[in-house]
Amino acid sequence: MANELLQVKQVSKVFGDQQEAVTALQGVEFSISTGEFVVILGPSGCGKTTLLRMLAGLEFPSEGRCFFDSGEIKGPGLQRSYLFQEPRLFPWLTVEQNIRLTGAQKDIAPLVAKMGLEKFLKAYPHQLSGGMAKRASLARALLPNPKTLLLDEPLANLDGATKYALQQELLRIWQTGITCVLVTHDVDEALALATRILLFSPRPGKIIQDAKIKLAYPRNDLSSMYIDWKQKLMKWIREE
């Protein structure tokens, strides 16, 4: 289909050698259309980060194949930006140099303004707060104008207010037309962001629920529909 941006076909991943093989993912199959905000929700160790790394081209499936824009994923590409769990800014470069890593000549002013980083361009990463470092790495990921943004628990280890602000930022980025895939183990984070949640089982990870979340943004975590969804998700998680 034309608007299927990412496709995962019967993907399995086994780590280690034959004696101590660990199956991280088993027979995972789904596809993501342009414009979706998909959250992959699952417990620690269910292989969700591995799956995201495969979509980024940083790892490869033991079985099955992954596709982006109808082409098989054989390595990283600038159309698929990836946000690591830690900001991974180079400590020896200023914020500006870090953002410009993929394009020295580009005009970064609009991006920097959008991220609220104007005052920090000349700062070094160790001078930034956790939230600002996240914003800087987000700006770096957005500079190549990606079609999709792959987010590996980007909001872990942040305080409540910073987390909320960054969630709104991610939604704004998504609304500009960038398809987002986010990995998390936090049910509330999934419900705050997703248009669709893929619920994974514990290891070996496989999809146990594929749910479209039809709730309006910004989401109110006290609304009855939100609470219904949360109860439903918790029930599915407990049943596994």
Add this chain to the structure above:
Amino acid sequence: MLAQHLAISLQRVATGFMIASITAIPVGILLGWVPALRIWVGPTLNFLRQIPPVAWIPLFIMWFGIGEASKSAVIFYAAFFPILLNTQLGVEQIPKSYWEVSLLYRLPFITSLTRLVLPGSAPAVFTGLRLGMGMSWRALVAAEMLAASSGLGYLIMSARSLVRIDEMVVGIFLVGGIGILIDQLFAVLEHRVLPWTQGVSGVSIITGRNAYGKRTSPSQTSI
């Protein structure tokens, strides 16, 4: 008289040390970047590293004559390995997570070199340079004691034959003093060039404080 000896010694160190830096840093980067190369050249380098520079002096004199070249060769030899090994180690110690960033954004070779490898290994390169400078200073004095008619080493030896203890002491203290000065020069340079380092290296031996005035444990750079 003293100034002449000092000048010629400094000149010899500068020549040998410069050539060592220019060759050892690129080779170190290459060995750190391409692990496969280590299998081929590692054993040879390890073998050469074990030989004290002074042991080469007789052979160097036969190869390069009794002029400046043989002394520069000894200094080169002394400085080469500390710089090489520290550079290699510096590149190897760049975290895997940063390499992954370079892979993810498909950084071209030149960007990886200038944005990742060179700055990432720079603190270790500086440690290598400081160690290398110390080693070349030692090798120089040894070389001048054995085969030279000028320089601080020669000054000490000739004072010995005349039993001029005062001159010997001046020579010895000068060697130490100049060594500290050069080391401090590197420390200052390091903080100028690497503003992101938080005073891990580059500690003043005299005050025990780094450029930010923070007291830290002395680095391993002064042997």
